[in-house]
Amino acid sequence: MFYIPTFFVFLHKAKFLLKTPNKKSALSEIHGVEQPETLSSVVASQIQQFRRKQPSAEELIAGILKGDKTALSRAITLVESTNPEHLAKANEVIKGCLPHANNSVRIGITGVPGVGKSTFIEAFGKYLTSIGKKVAVLAVDPSSSISHGSILGDKTRMEELVKDENAYIRPSASGDTLGGVARKTRETIILCEACGFDTIIIETVGVGQSETAVHSMVDFFLLLKISGAGDELQGIKRGIMEMADTIVINKADGDNIAKAKLAKTEFNRALHLFPAKSSGWIPKVTTCSAYEQTGIDAIWDIISEYFELVKSNHYFEEKRQNQNQFWMMETINEQLKSHFYNHPNIMQLLEENKKAVQNNEISPFAAAMSLLEQYFNKE
Template identity: 75%
Template structure:
């Protein structure tokens, strides 16, 4: 039985298939040309609105690109998709590494698709500060959900972006909504206290915890708890059920020490097991109650409007930063200025101001 389970796993290395003796060179050339072909903006837009996953994936790749030549095309696709967006429930899911985010999302996603929902999972993987690479292994972890026709999983690298999300997660949400996904799950990198950006792009913020990770005072120290709309104690199965229930009580006490939320919602705690699926249904019921309350008192719509303003300002900041570093004069001076700073010939603050003055002067001349 154990061996059968291993063979059925996506992590099991399957036996290879010998290639045919004769491979059509024409077929190979056709495939290569197809892969090289870059679809137009209009083709991507039509594909997304028709629910074509391939078009959606290619559009997300375009949006995430740091290539300046891709920016105009990406903006054209996003602007065309905007009228078809804003029709989903956006749920942020965070927790420390090892809490079981991917396993929980798979169980939760399967629960949602069983209810007829179309689920898009935006899984953000941390990038190495040394190699700048990311594993992007979330699709492998969610081997059941990835086979579900009503689910779409898109792993992205966090890059240098802080806050637990990728640089273009907000735009990716828009594209997924335009493609017909009515529930967006955003899995953050799970770094603990700094995941604030995701809170500014979701309707409901879910914090996953495990028992034995600290008492209620430890919970209070984590500023992320103030943003949580619900705390779910995961891995409540086997010998861990009693500990999970105790942790639930401790976090429930901690939540009462926080000020009342503007939404009028009182954060709640619950337990679940992503393996046995116990408590997973209850998590969605909590989210439904939250949505009903916040739509009734209009907080849901006010928050969406505030988020739009916030991301407009964030986009301006990001574009200004990109323009500064891509300016040819700044690129000429940057390396020599960095060397001067490292040898204490000039202070970092004066050096920064001088570079900014150079940039401003050249912008005035242009």
């Protein structure tokens, strides 16, 4: 009997579906399926009109303050929008939510790809909700430099946490910003806090340079590691070690338990060679298995101990104040850059200078200085 592997049958069906055009609304009748008696064209039209309706800033604020996740999602989409028309509305929503923010703890989690960040965050988030916490996860997914698209698969990976009523997961594309975190992520934190989430977790893309931006907007910085990544000298070479408040060796299960314990010892040696933190906190190293959900409670105990210290010595408030100043300056830089590139005269001159630079008629530096001089003169 001739046998066709299931995989090839799947590919054949997938190709058929891709070739079949489907431009109809999701509410329209599918060819070959009988229309049920309960389907009303009037109701379908009402649903479509509701989806097209854009809530006002006041409605979004009211929904967020009531803990409505739908209103929160729509507000975050508004904040992330690059449409200039949405900027004023987004700022109004932020202004309305700001008095109700700053009542959470913010935890940044980073690690190299493959360390198990999503699995760890799901296990960690489930533990937090089990002890009465409301958790918001802001997962930053890397954007392609070619197609500029993102998979946004972090929410799919956290299939248990996403069903938790006390949890909210928001995947966002990194875009062209450093590590995918900038003013938009900062403002998203404010919205989540106003919505009642008392624990905000920010997951970086884990590519090496995003940690600096994340560190500037969180209270506690957690570095995920795996065994076999190098000895203490390798740890010293990584600048990220200086920012970490604790290091967690993940995947400490099965045959990796002994290796994880060895890695813990090596990283402890490395941490002793770093200067003392201004917070007075001594970073700790621990192990866990996100897959088997072991060691998660010990991590929260370490984080709780940290917050008890920094709140008692007032470092917590001092750090928040410094972060606010930092992001004020970053916002100014971002707005100046945006205004420059969207200036009508500069947009035309920029294209002319691009061609001149490509044809070696002018140096890139001279072209840049010429554009800046004309921009400031026209202002």
